[in-house]
Amino acid sequence: MENKRPYRMGARAAAVAATRARIVEAAVALWTRRWYDDVTLQHIADEAGVSVQTIVNHFDGKDGVTDAAAEWLAGQVADARQAPVGQVAEIVTVLFDDYERRGDANVLWIAQADRVPAIARALGQARDRHRAWLAEVFADRLPAPGPARAHALTLHYAATDVYLWKLWRRDLGLPRPDAERAMCDLLTAIDPRRKNDE
Incomplete structure (x- = not known):
């Protein structure tokens, strides 16, 4: 049992990270072609294949997604430059x-x-x-x-x-x-x- 718990925690952390990444990448994809106000949490959820509540759980709301998207983009730019x-x-x-x-x-x-x-x-x-x-x-x-x-x-x-x-x-x-x-x-x-x- 003790050996399985770290594995479960690691798998859960990986799943959480993957969900966050999907949400952020979905938001970035939408905001590269549409105005910020025209993109709702529902749009991001649909694009990422998650629920709006999942986005709220991870980021609190649209501002939190925006901050995470900006950080993700900064990493992409740094790698490219x-x-x-x-x-x-x-x-x-x-x-x-x-x-x-x-x-x-x-x-x-x-x-x-x-x-x-x-x-x-x-x-x-x-x-x-x-x-x-x-x-x-x-x-x-x-x-x-x-x-x-x-x-x-x-x-x-x-x-x-x-x-x-x-x-x-x-x-x-x-x-x-x-x-x-x-x-x-x-x-x-x-x-x-x-x-x-x-």
């Missing part, structure tokens, strides 16, 4: 891979941040992570900590923002290679080391 330090073309390709996959959903969420506190929280965290990622992949060119570094990071953020991707790819209809080249040109132009060489 592995790029070598200082290799501008490769960094841009990795970023575009992510934006081509999730950029439209990002823009949809940004449009709702002013009226949905859970989305505003998620976007604030995502912005912090993007800035930290930029500090990591452009570590070779950034000045020492201080105002100059903060300014350089702000420029790099602007040059890699999802809205710039949207402008080039969606609004102007640029082919991906042309949009990537434009971003590379911007990142090259704002390299702080260029000023030191002039």
Whole structure:
């Protein structure tokens, strides 16, 4: 009996984790194509193949699902954005891979941040992570900590923002290679080391 109990507890924990994952992935799938307010707990339950009560038991409600979805997406983005330090073309390709996959959903969420506190929280965290990622992949060119570094990071953020991707790819209809080249040109132009060489 004692040997079976840890197994049962382990199996139960695995089942709970699998149910939570199904709910979160269902919510993400719905919110990548629909407005936040248009997705109800019933929609998420139907998509995940669970009851609304199961969602409430796991996440308390829609805000809890949103926070969990944002955390899950952060992990997906971190896994996808592995790029070598200082290799501008490769960094841009990795970023575009992510934006081509999730950029439209990002823009949809940004449009709702002013009226949905859970989305505003998620976007604030995502912005912090993007800035930290930029500090990591452009570590070779950034000045020492201080105002100059903060300014350089702000420029790099602007040059890699999802809205710039949207402008080039969606609004102007640029082919991906042309949009990537434009971003590379911007990142090259704002390299702080260029000023030191002039």
